[in-house]
Every structure is written in C-alpha cells, then in structure tokens.
Amino acid sequence: IIGEVAPGVRVSLSSEVVPEIREYERTSTTVVNVYVQALVEDYLAELVRRLADLRVGGELLLMLSSGGISTVETASRFPLRLLESGPAGGALASAYFGQLANVNDLLAFDMGGTTAKLCVIEDGRPLTSTEFEVDRKYRFKKGSGLPVKVPVVELIEIGAGGGSVARLDSLGLLKVGPHSAGADLLGYLDPGFFLGGRLALDRDATERAVASKIAEPLGMSTTQAAWGIHQLVNESMAGAARVHAIERGKDPRSLPLFAFGGAGPGHAFGVARILHSPRIIVPFGAGVTAAVGFLTAPLAFDFVRSFVSELDDGADWQHINGLLGDMAAQGDAILARSGIPSDGRRITRQADLRYVGQGHEIRVDLPDGLLGPASLPTIRASFETLYRALFGRTGPDVALEAVSWRLLASGPRPSVKLVGGASSSTQTAVKGARAVYFPEWSEHRQVPVYDRYLLAPGAAFDGPAIVEERESTTVIGPGARAEVDAARNLSVWL
Structure with missing residues (x-):
C-alpha cells in the first residue's frame, strides 16, 4: 500500500527486521533501520556503479556486525546489520591470529586514534550477542542507551584512543578523551616515522601544550604529565577490559592480550600490566589487522x-x-x-x-x-x-x-594464507635507539628500536625496546621478553 501511495519511500517492517517479542526493542531497532536505509542504499548503489565503471571483477560483499558477510541486496534491506561491522572484522582477525599462535582464549584490544574496543575470544570464536546499545549515557551501564536488536560481536567501546585530547576538568582533575588529537612525548613514537614517515608529529608544539595546559597547573614536570596522560588512558582501557571480561565469566588475569590497531600495540604493555595479563600478542601489520579479519569471514x-x-x-x-x-x-x-x-x-x-x-x-x-x-x-x-x-x-x-x-x-570460511617477509637476525633488525621514558626510571633512557619487517620467526630479545612498523609501534617495557613465532606474531611475556 505504501509503495502505491508514496513510491520511493523506504519502508522497514518490524516483522522482517526483528521478528521476535519485546515491543520497545522491536520499535527502536526498526526505527534505526529505516533511518539509515536511504543513506546506505544510495551509497551502496553508487559504490556498485563505480566498481562496474572501473571493471572490478567479482561480487561486492559487506561485513556484518555478527562477523559474517552479506550481499549488497541484503545489506540494503537491513542496513542496521552493518553497525559495528568494522570492529567485528578486528574480532575475527584476533581469533584467526590467536589460532595461529595456538591461543584460543584471549582478550582482543583494538585501539585507533579516537576509540578503543575490547572483545573476549573464547574457544577460537568471538563472543556474540543478539542486542547492543547505542548512545549510552553511562558507558559501562547497561540500559542507559538505545537498544538495537541485531546479531553483533560483543564489544565494549571506550572514547579514548592514541590521539585523544588531555585536559583538566573544573575540579583540576586530569581527563583524557573523547576528543581527539595526536602527538607523543614519552619517546614511544618517532616523530619522523609516524605512518611510515608520511605524517610528521610536532613534538615541540606538543611539549609546549602539555607544559602550559597540564604540567604547570598540576605542579609537575612535562614528562610526569605526559606519563600521567598515557597511564590514564591505560587505566581506562584496563577498567573497561576487566568489566567486559568478568561480566562474561572470564578472569582477565588468565587471558593473553591481543593488541592491534594503530595505537593498540603502544598501550598494550601498560594495559596488560594493570590487568596482570600473562602475555601480549601483536600481529604483523597490526595497524591493518581488522582488514585481515574481513578475509576470514564466511557468507x-x-x-x-x-x-x-x-x-x-x-x-x-x-x-x-x-x-x-x-x-x-x-x-x-x-x-x-x-x-x-x-x-x-x-x-x-x-x-x-x-x-x-x-x-x-x-x-x-x-x-x-x-x-x-x-x-x-x-x-x-x-x-x-x-x-x-x-x-x-x-x-x-x-x-x-x-x-x-x-x-x-x-558458507565455508575462506582460507587465508599469510605470506612471509624478509628474514634477518635479531641484531641486524635493530635500526637505532632513542630516549624513552618508563616509570621505573627517573628520566628518559636510550632503548633499542627494532624494524618489525626484519624480525624473522625465532627472533627473541628482552625489553625495554621499541618495535616499529609503518602503521603501528609496539612498546615493550623493562622486564619483558619478546619472541617472534612462526606466523610472525610478536609475543611479549610479562
């Protein structure tokens, strides 16, 4: 009837979108679906047209929030199933790389420039749910957001990332995020090699900003303020991880931390220490790991x-x-x-x-x-x-x-085969050294910097150390031991 009276109007039926009981959840979910439907339909139609113009072969498939993939037709009818589909790829990749490392239970930690996501992997599969909430008023409090009933990989998201803005609130307390920027004062990042050298960090400007906005009002050194910012982010991540794991019957102290994303490997050591995790696993190409997860998803x-x-x-x-x-x-x-x-x-x-x-x-x-x-x-x-x-x-x-x-x-899960890179000894993989700060020290000290692309399977070294690749940097603190396994995962034992 609607098609006859108002052709072109998008229609979502709750009996198709959410064919199950609980009317409020059915209503909110159906409203979300129809709200984004026009935008997604038009976008996908244009994407299909452009791919055809470019003579790209093959069928366009889309990642779903549940960890599967879908056709354009289904995604256009139920666009809400694309919500959180990007992080779902990261969860699938965590399970895949974990299996390569013979670890079936772990805590996936995906941290980018603005947010971080955490997910429990159990028996080689991400935990999933049939509902999640958007726009929560209280980030860890269930029921404080808008319910969306759709199959989804269970994630918890925190509004703090590698580029989050630090500030003092009205009470003079240090806060980090959710607003975003980017820089580093602890020596963990190379200002000249950020994003493989394609983006420069202005260390001097960052130092002036932290000194005037954070350090001086709090009566501390710039280094202490920078460490406080870094550690506050770590505490926020660890607190979220602890809640997420315990609510699912898991002890975070027994779960290795699988770290990826542009900023995940840089914060993983601090987060793992707070959680008392036994081990950190950082995949090769950590900055683009979620994309590998897309390749492992079945229809x-x-x-x-x-x-x-x-x-x-x-x-x-x-x-x-x-x-x-x-x-x-x-x-x-x-x-x-x-x-x-x-x-x-x-x-x-x-x-x-x-x-x-x-x-x-x-x-x-x-x-x-x-x-x-x-x-x-x-x-x-x-x-x-x-x-x-x-x-x-x-x-x-x-x-x-x-x-x-x-x-x-x-359908069947696609077979993904990783291609090995260059091999080298641990010593020849050292590309230099730079001054880095850890709280065990009272000052910056020189630590070796390793080229991730030259670390071959079997390579091993002790922390402290920095391991660099184009899209991410892994920080390894004092007292840790790092090893590269056969799949080129970097395992850090705490």
Whole structure:
C-alpha cells in the first residue's frame, strides 16, 4: 500500500527486521533501520556503479556486525546489520591470529586514534550477542542507551584512543578523551616515522601544550604529565577490559592480550600490566589487522523466531521443529542463490533459554536433528554449563523456558594464507635507539628500536625496546621478553 501511495519511500517492517517479542526493542531497532536505509542504499548503489565503471571483477560483499558477510541486496534491506561491522572484522582477525599462535582464549584490544574496543575470544570464536546499545549515557551501564536488536560481536567501546585530547576538568582533575588529537612525548613514537614517515608529529608544539595546559597547573614536570596522560588512558582501557571480561565469566588475569590497531600495540604493555595479563600478542601489520579479519569471514545469514514455550514432555515440539525447519529452508535457499554448493552450507541452531519465572535469557546451542523430549537432557546440560560460567552457580530445580529460536546459515570460511617477509637476525633488525621514558626510571633512557619487517620467526630479545612498523609501534617495557613465532606474531611475556 505504501509503495502505491508514496513510491520511493523506504519502508522497514518490524516483522522482517526483528521478528521476535519485546515491543520497545522491536520499535527502536526498526526505527534505526529505516533511518539509515536511504543513506546506505544510495551509497551502496553508487559504490556498485563505480566498481562496474572501473571493471572490478567479482561480487561486492559487506561485513556484518555478527562477523559474517552479506550481499549488497541484503545489506540494503537491513542496513542496521552493518553497525559495528568494522570492529567485528578486528574480532575475527584476533581469533584467526590467536589460532595461529595456538591461543584460543584471549582478550582482543583494538585501539585507533579516537576509540578503543575490547572483545573476549573464547574457544577460537568471538563472543556474540543478539542486542547492543547505542548512545549510552553511562558507558559501562547497561540500559542507559538505545537498544538495537541485531546479531553483533560483543564489544565494549571506550572514547579514548592514541590521539585523544588531555585536559583538566573544573575540579583540576586530569581527563583524557573523547576528543581527539595526536602527538607523543614519552619517546614511544618517532616523530619522523609516524605512518611510515608520511605524517610528521610536532613534538615541540606538543611539549609546549602539555607544559602550559597540564604540567604547570598540576605542579609537575612535562614528562610526569605526559606519563600521567598515557597511564590514564591505560587505566581506562584496563577498567573497561576487566568489566567486559568478568561480566562474561572470564578472569582477565588468565587471558593473553591481543593488541592491534594503530595505537593498540603502544598501550598494550601498560594495559596488560594493570590487568596482570600473562602475555601480549601483536600481529604483523597490526595497524591493518581488522582488514585481515574481513578475509576470514564466511557468507552468513541470521534468522530468529519467537515462540515462548516451557521445555518439557508437553511442549509443542512439532511447531518448534517447524520453525527451525522454515528458517533452515530460507537460509539454504539464500546460500544456494549466493553460489554456495550444498556440501559447503552449514546450519547452526540456538535457543534463548531461561528458568521459568526469570526475565532474561542466555543463548544455548541446540543438538542436531529433530527436537523432542529425548533432547531435553542435552539442552539442559548445555544451559546449566553456560549459566554456571556466567553466574557461578546453577539455578533452582525448575523447568526451562524458551523465548526465541535462532538459526545461522553460513558458507565455508575462506582460507587465508599469510605470506612471509624478509628474514634477518635479531641484531641486524635493530635500526637505532632513542630516549624513552618508563616509570621505573627517573628520566628518559636510550632503548633499542627494532624494524618489525626484519624480525624473522625465532627472533627473541628482552625489553625495554621499541618495535616499529609503518602503521603501528609496539612498546615493550623493562622486564619483558619478546619472541617472534612462526606466523610472525610478536609475543611479549610479562
């Protein structure tokens, strides 16, 4: 009807965007979808046209917030699924590089110039959620933002990055971020090699600004003020990481910190020390790691249907199996249209479960095949394992209740092969030295600077040291030991 009355008007139906219960979340999510739909549709249409003009072969695919990739057609209908898709690529890359380093559980730390993101990787996969919030009033407080119900890699984002602005607030307290700028006074960055030498840092101007705006009002040296700025950012990152990990039943002290992004490797040592992490892992090409994650993402489509049912012998198993079967048929058809052969298609099923009487659910993997009373012990065991991991105990001896049924239809995960670079000994990889400050010292001291491109697998050295590559710089403090593994990851043991 709307198409006839007002052709060209974008329409989003909540029954298509969020086909599950809870009306407020359905409304807010559908509004977000239609709000950005015109912009995304027009942008993607223009992008497809330009690629055709340039005679670029292949099909344009887009990263989704869930960690899969989608066609232009699906992304144009459901543009809200592109939200947080960039950071999702970083989470996938963290899982990929972690597996190369034989580490399946880790904490991914992505820090750029304006923000930082953290994500827990468990059993080689990023943790995911079915909802996230935008525009939170209180950054760590659930419920203080606008809910968007869409499959998404679970991330926590902090408005402080490598170029965040430091200032004194009305109480004379040091604050960093969320406004952004860029510079460095601790010697961690080479002003002449920033972005491979394509962008220069004005150290003198930065020193004057920090001295007049921060150091002098606080009665401290410029170096002390610069360290305070750096450490305040580290504390902010570590606090967010601790909250994010503990809320998901993880002890951050047991998780290696996988650091990437332009500024992540520069702050990882400080963050890991605060968290008491055992190890830092920095991938080769850390500044563009998220792009590698895009290459590891499979073609994937998410489906959900709400059907509240107590799971017992009297449940309507026929209806439940019908819902799952319908979603599987839809997913299989989409994968077939996308050119995925039948032997490459994968169906994963889950249910949002809770104890009867509770108000919130957790997602549980479902066994293969038709579900029925015989499936209940397996489903309950999976639920209680997750429940115990999250809350430290199981609930009362009452029945389980399902709220929504979910299905992921995906294609094969692309095979990515990394190409090795130049090899060299540890000594010939040293490109020089420069004065660097660490809090263990009362002054700047000379430390070796290594060329990341010349560090071959097997290279090892002790901190303090600086490791430079074009898009990022890794800071290794005193007392640490660094090693390069077979995949050219730089592991730093604290």
